């Protein structure tokens with residue numbers, strides 16, 4: 650599980666269950682742990698910085714946010730045992 654925060658103001662954006670290794674370039678809406686989901690672009694609730702743009706990942710026909718480079722910070726959160 651990843652904790653996603655705004656790179657600008659460090660506000661919490663969501664928790665995210667990443668599938669597969671490698672860079673986090675997009676976040677699928679069905680793997681985001683937040684109640685703030687919209688079909689608009691992803692925006693920081695605190696500083697209103699634009700973090701990513703809404704897209705449909707065509708290979709899987711899944712709604713996702715394409716993250717802008719350097720827009721968010723990621724920290725690994727270990728699941729409770």
Ligand SMILES: [Zn+2]
Nearest residue numbers: 655658693696
């Ligand atoms: Zn922010």
